């Protein structure tokens with residue numbers, strides 16, 4: 178079964194990976210990995226200061242992008 182995150186799900190209000198929920202549950206210094214079939218988002222990471230990063234897979238390399246929870250909504 179394909180899994181989509183809430184940023185790219187083709188199904189209205191239906192998604193398997195909720196980035197907001199993941200970000201809220203995440204403890205500082207931890208990351209949660211997932212595989213979205215629809216986009217290159219691969220993980221959410223929260224650093225020691227509580228800053229959020231989105232890990233994207235770009236040409237086989239993981240890139241970390243500083244982000245905010247608002248951008249997950």
Ligand SMILES: [Zn+2]
Nearest residue numbers: 182185213216
């Ligand atoms: Zn996605």
